[in-house]
Amino acid sequence: MVELREVEDEHFVNAQPAPSDDEDYTDTESEISGDDDDDDLDLEESFYERIAALKDMIPLKQRTYISNGFSKTYNFFSKGFTLGGKTLWILSTSALVLGVPFAVAITDEQQVVEMEKEMKMNQMTTDALTPGAESVLASPQK
Incomplete structure (x- = not known):
């Protein structure tokens, strides 16, 4: 048979010290520099490292789903822009090949008129x- 016994943690057994009274101490001329020290520690971590650390928070299945969604969206817009660019190229070159000679012919016709x-x-x-x-220019009369 298994015997259960409660083991108390030393952290809870030891009495915690009471907070010190800072009401008697007033120093309004000095600047507090404790906040500046904390900011320096955070600057050593890059933005990429912060984003990379977030991947541990999101489960693998969700990450895969999100990654596939972004990949499909990127591919959709990439193919759309490629197709749009090719279409625009075809239309513009066709307009130049057919339009410029047509415009020259119209101009020549206007000059003749x-x-x-x-x-x-x-x-x-x-x-x-x-x-x-x-x-x-007149035709001769008979």
Whole structure:
């Protein structure tokens, strides 16, 4: 048969000292520097080390789930941006290959139309100045 016996911890057996009374001591001229010492100890730990220490707090199954979620999201946006970039490249080069010659053709056509208008205006001016003379551009009369 097993016999159970209570073992008391020495920490609880020893009497704890009472807090000292600091009410009698007043020193308003000195600066408290105890807080500065604590801050120096925290600065030695890098941000990466803090994040790495958090992995122990999250169970492996949850970490795997979160990691897979981030990986899928990254892959989705990566493929989306790649496809978008390729589509934009195809559209822009097609617009340049087809659009520039079309714009040049339209400009040439407008120049031809303007030249025809100018020639008609010159013919009308010549006819107005010399009413009985034949125009070079006019067809001969029979």
